[in-house]
Amino acid sequence: MTAWLRDETTLHTGAAPRHGVDILAALRDGPDRLPERAGDRVGQVTPSGAAWLAGASAYPRTTLARWEAHPTTAGVLPCGSSFDVVNVPALFGRRMLEQLWAEGPGSGPVATHRGRLLLFAAPGTAQRLPSLLSWEEWGTGHPRVPRASLPALLCHGTGDAVTVPPLVAGPGAGGPRWLVAPDTRNPWLPGPDVLLWACVRVTRSAAPSTTGNSIFPPADPGANVYDVSRRR
Template sequence: MEETIEQRGAASTAQIPQQRGEAPQDTAVRYAEERHWDVFPGTWMETVDGVPRCSCDDTGCAAPGAHPTRNDWPAQATGSASTARRIWEKQPSASILLPTGRTFDVIDVPETAGFLALARMRRMELTLGPVLSVPNGRTQFFVLPGASAKVPDLIRKLGWPPSSLDLDTLGEGKYVAAPPTRFGTRGAVQWANRPTDANRWLPDVEELISPLAYACAREARR
């Protein structure tokens, strides 16, 4: 592996700059205001009789503290900072979720493959958008919308059957959890490549698919 998880460095895992003690409400507002991302509230972690659990009360929850609370969540999502503030005032502990397929799509890969690809992309000086590191062992790359329709053919052109790689595209009707959302007891979602003024313009998936597919194929051979 070209870069271990421990070698990422403090800068690469830093979250979007926050004020000390900033609440999820303030972060959600800044995502809407500064990045023009739609946001919507999800579940949250709570402690009952000393045991942490998801607010959905499902003891077998697959994404504790980091999933929608309603089936109609796409209609909840808002790009209005004032509306976001009102939503989180009602439930200050709610996680911050971002719908994909609107201002961005997301390429979701295993954590090890993601950081291998990220190291290679930086050496190649590729244009990178924000990248998430999720405590469930996944790395998520933000790209321009429309990636879902392109990825299968792009992978085939590189010589792999799409089904052979652990690489998923999150587009319309899906979502990601954003920092500082906590993912169960595993920790918080973090930025592996944080949002900055320099990466407001997202890369097309065609620019990143080769190193991502290569890293996923290498991981599959382990």
Template sequence: MTLTVPPPRVPPAVESGGDARGEPWDGWAGWYEREMGWATAGGAPVRLLTGLRFDVLVVPAVAGHAALRRVGPTGPVALMGLRMSLLVAPGSAEELPGLLDWLEWGGVALSLTGLGAGGRITAPPPPGRPAEPGAASWLRPPRPSREQDEAPVLPAFSGFGSARGDAPDLVRLVDAVATECHRARLARARAGLFHDEPVAQPLAFS
């Protein structure tokens, strides 16, 4: 007698291109494009394109948390695993190497990189939607444009950001992040962990 084993069951949401809770991935893309005006790349998972409405600083999460405690309010911040993405004004990634040199961090090994034109990060669920453990999620979520009078406030060079003081300027943020990355690296060395976490590449979190 031959027994036929049925294939494993797949949740309907996954079959239709969604998450485990039933929301379609393209619904996430539509939310970001409609509510935030951010460009996305479809598929599963949806990705947010950098270099258009924002750039991203990618750092180890432990260093990012320490830096956020120092600088206070910032722009949107996302988490994915052991990495943190801090959204900053477009063009910031291109300025990052020169800014680090100016702040006398040039030549110091830091697990800090910038994503600008051509980069992307995995889109966390829109604010208010639950995220799977370990998946991309918002630590400091963006606010839809209809809830404020202008585009999302992002850290930028003084004179190019918001006059409301909702976010630190880019110099202050980068200096805080670089300092905490260096401290984290020294702590790892003291603990006998001599290998840094890998630096994110242009397709980080994809």
């Protein structure tokens, strides 16, 4: 996949992505400083966003009441109903976000936790994305991307649970934090096709070229080689 392909089933579910937020400038400052940028709200959960998060739990009202009492405490939510989560290394995830926001449709909510990025995705992504990656780019026969150099992507779906950052980041908090916080009751979430596109773009841009340009013809493996260094 070398170009962005729109999928009507995933691009127009819920609200449109928020291209008005200068996410690229925030990414250049580094993930740790992203929620502290003045003038934007990428790291702040709105009441509508909190309601969407709570809807993933079995008891939304109880979850909201707990967050209201302890807004600086992280929570744990199940995946599979409201969202799936793709868990990627921080550097690879940052490059994915740069691709998504610079040349793609944007991203859904994104959090950071223990040196990794959590990309919230459409339900079903955790089941489909691994097989799509294996078929498109992660296969053992692909000549441009050695398997040993690929990052460890973890897909959390039905039956899994993830730690979500607190609604309000406490001073000097070193735990999970929102990079792009949910701010609507129906946020747009990327599907497996969108994340596949971003992964492939990042991987191919980072892979060293295996074909160089040379003015000499390829060597003949059956040719005889003579040592002429001592000839007069």
